[in-house]
Amino acid sequence: MSGRTVTPGNGATAGAGSTSQTGTTPQDGAPAKGSDADAVAASTVRAAVRALGAGAGSVTLELPDADATRALGATLAELLRAGDLVILTGDLGAGKTTLTQGLGRALGVRGQVASPTFIIAREHPPLPRQDGTRGPALVHVDAYRLGGLGELDALDLDSSLDESVTVVEWGRGLAEALTEDRLEIDLARPRGGEPDPDDPESGVRRATIRGVGERWTGPRA
Amino acid sequence: MTSSGEPLVLGIESSCDETGVALVRGNDLLFDAVASSMEEHARFGGIIPEVASRAHLEAMVPTIERALDEAGVTLSDVDAVAVTAGPGLVGPLTIGTSAAKALSIGLGKPLYGVNHVIGHACVDQLSGGEFPDRVMALVVSGGHSSLLLVDDIATDVTELGSTLDDAAGEAFDKVGRLLGLPYPGGPHVDRLAREGDPTAIRFPRGLTAPKDQERHAYNFSFSGLKTAVARWVEARTDAGKDIPVEDVCASFAEAVADVLTAKTIAACRRHDVDTLVIGGGFSANSQLREMAAKRCAEAGITLRIPPIRHCTDNGAMIAALGSAVVRAGVAPSGLDIPVDSSMPLETITV
Numbered sequence: 001m002s003g004r005t006v007t008p009g010n011g012a013t014a015g016a017g018s019t020s021q022t023g024t025t026p027q028d029g030a031p032a033k034g035s036d037a038d039a040v041a042a043s044t045v046r047a048a049v050r051a052l053g054a055g056a057g058s059v060t061l062e063l064p065d066a067d068a069t070r071a072l073g074a075t076l077a078e079l080l081r082a083g084d085l086v087i088l089t090g091d092l093g094a095g096k097t098t099l100t101q102g103l104g105r106a107l108g109v110r111g112q113v114a115s116p117t118f119i120i121a122r123e124h125p126p127l128p129r130q131d132g133t134r135g136p137a138l139v140h141v142d143a144y145r146l147g148g149l150g151e152l153d154a155l156d157l158d159s160s161l162d163e164s165v166t167v168v169e170w171g172r173g174l175a176e177a178l179t180e181d182r183l184e185i186d187l188a189r190p191r192g193g194e195p196d197p198d199d200p201e202s203g204v205r206r207a208t209i210r211g212v213g214e215r216w217t218g219p220r221a
Numbered sequence: 222m223t224s225s226g227e228p229l230v231l232g233i234e235s236s237c238d239e240t241g242v243a244l245v246r247g248n249d250l251l252f253d254a255v256a257s258s259m260e261e262h263a264r265f266g267g268i269i270p271e272v273a274s275r276a277h278l279e280a281m282v283p284t285i286e287r288a289l290d291e292a293g294v295t296l297s298d299v300d301a302v303a304v305t306a307g308p309g310l311v312g313p314l315t316i317g318t319s320a321a322k323a324l325s326i327g328l329g330k331p332l333y334g335v336n337h338v339i340g341h342a343c344v345d346q347l348s349g350g351e352f353p354d355r356v357m358a359l360v361v362s363g364g365h366s367s368l369l370l371v372d373d374i375a376t377d378v379t380e381l382g383s384t385l386d387d388a389a390g391e392a393f394d395k396v397g398r399l400l401g402l403p404y405p406g407g408p409h410v411d412r413l414a415r416e417g418d419p420t421a422i423r424f425p426r427g428l429t430a431p432k433d434q435e436r437h438a439y440n441f442s443f444s445g446l447k448t449a450v451a452r453w454v455e456a457r458t459d460a461g462k463d464i465p466v467e468d469v470c471a472s473f474a475e476a477v478a479d480v481l482t483a484k485t486i487a488a489c490r491r492h493d494v495d496t497l498v499i500g501g502g503f504s505a506n507s508q509l510r511e512m513a514a515k516r517c518a519e520a521g522i523t524l525r526i527p528p529i530r531h532c533t534d535n536g537a538m539i540a541a542l543g544s545a546v547v548r549a550g551v552a553p554s555g556l557d558i559p560v561d562s563s564m565p566l567e568t569i570t571v
Contacts (some may be wrong), residue, residue: 061370092395092398092399092447092448092451093444093445093447093448093451095451097386097387097444098386098444101385101386110386110563110565111563111565112383112385112388114383114384114385114388115386115387115444116387117387117389117391117394118363118364118388118390118391119237119308119309119310119364119562120310121310121311121562121563122308123311123562123563123564124563125563135340154274154310154312155311155312156312159339173432189448190452191452191455191459192452192456192458192459193452194452194456194458195425195445195448195449195452196425197423197424197425197449198425198430199445200425200427200445200446200448200449201444201445201448215336
């Protein structure tokens with residue numbers, strides 16, 4: 001694997017829901033709630049991605065609930081641009097599609113971002129913003145059932161890569177072929193236990209973010 | 222109703238792994254030819270797009286020829302060509318639309334790019350007759366779970382809700398995957414569920430809490446249910462206990478059918494609709510069929526489900542929708558129509 005060697009010791013850990021991280025403090029000094037809480041989470045994510053550029057091999061964020069997972073996706077959307085690739089790894093139920101939902105909403109793309117497992121690749125074109133401009137499209141892929149590079153090739157993702165943010169679930173070991181620069185996000189959910197029947201997505205997830213290539217680890221990352 | 226004066230519509234479906242070609246006049250199906258690459262795919266554990274595109278390409282012309290032959294018509298009899306423009310896999314869709322465009326140009330007949338999901342509802346007109354003024358359509362398959370309010374199948378469809386994450390059939394396949402069943406797992410889970418106790422385990426019903434009523438009354442979510450099944454199985458495994466696979470499947474299937482039917486019946490009542498159509502491959506699911514029949518009877522709703530061969534992907538659904546839009550006088554599509562992998566469900570024709 002290219003990029004920096006990652007060891008447990010050199011990863012910075014930050015709680016996405018906590019207020020103790022670096023970043024903007026609400027000006028009135030009020031405790032972070034509601035959208036302020038999101039703002040803190042966003043500042044934490046930005047600091048985390050800056051840390052990648054500053055040489056941290058990886059950063060790990062705690063995501064207390066599904067909304068925090070979506071908030072992580074939304075903040076990543078601000079940092080992503082056309083041509084970027086994100087590879088998502090994690091078991092069934094870890095939050096890969098949930099994260100992509102937040103990302104898609106923040107990018108402002110058309111359609112419900114749902115699981116691409118059956119369709120394999122779904123392109124969400126950008127909707128016009130208030131000023132009439134459009135951001136990148138979102139190409140959302142599930143590589144779980146792809147048998148190899150030939151099948152990845154057949155999806156023709158390179159033709160849309162330059163104009164899109166491409167997110168590949170289960171893409172590890174395959175989607176790296178698309179571009180040298182990529183953001184790798186590993187999501188982990190609790191194993192076993194009794195999920196809350198009224199909130200089936202309950203349970204803290206951990207997102208470990210790793211940047212690969214000049215785009216994410218270079219001085220201008 | 223006689224359909225002899227109606228236009229003859231050739232429909233082409235290639236959004237996933239079936240190459241389907243059918244001929245429909247009015248609501249009469251002349252012939253429906255389907256070539257599937259599913260057997261080839263099962264060896265690899267799923268739909269492989271590269272294989273699917275090539276399979277569609279190889280199957281397209283022979284399937285068109287077979288449909289014409291069996292229907293006893295020739296290409297020159299065709300009055301219009303309908304084709305799936307989306308949603309679906311881009312490669313396979315491109316094969317179908319390219320074939321349809323070529324036929325349209327060659328025959329000098331109009332082209333209609335239509336919506337696959339709406340076709341799943343419309344196909345019921347071939348067996349059940351023309352829809353009444355307003356029907357509810359629940360389209361459930363491996364790739365879709367959507368609730369559509371149909372005021373006119375050719376011109377006026379409103380998407381009341383859809384799955385926010387996994388489709389119903391996809392959740393079945395994933396539960397099959399985590400129980401170690403062969404791909405696709407859905408039919409295995411369905412079979413095992415019939416031998417289990419649906420009340421054995423109380424799995425969550427997604428988006429049914431009071432807090433979800435405002436924004437998600439008619440949306441579905443099966444991802445949390447899938448995760449709950451995974452965690453329940455993990456907890457048992459970690460404790461060294463056996464997994465009661467039949468009970469897990471039955472309790473899971475019960476949760477899916479419960480949410481689908483409860484939300485659909487509520488939508489029928491809210492919108493004063495007394496006919497429900499359930500289409501898509503997942504309408505073959507036993508628990509869904511049983512529960513829908515029971516709850517529709519209780520609510521005084523007429524339930525229409527097309528024959529199973531018309532619930533899986535096929536050309537008849539596209540020819541049926543093509544026939545409906547031609548008869549409604551909808552303008553044909555341009556020859557430059559793109560395919561759209563995430564085609565909105567309120568777009569009937571492009």
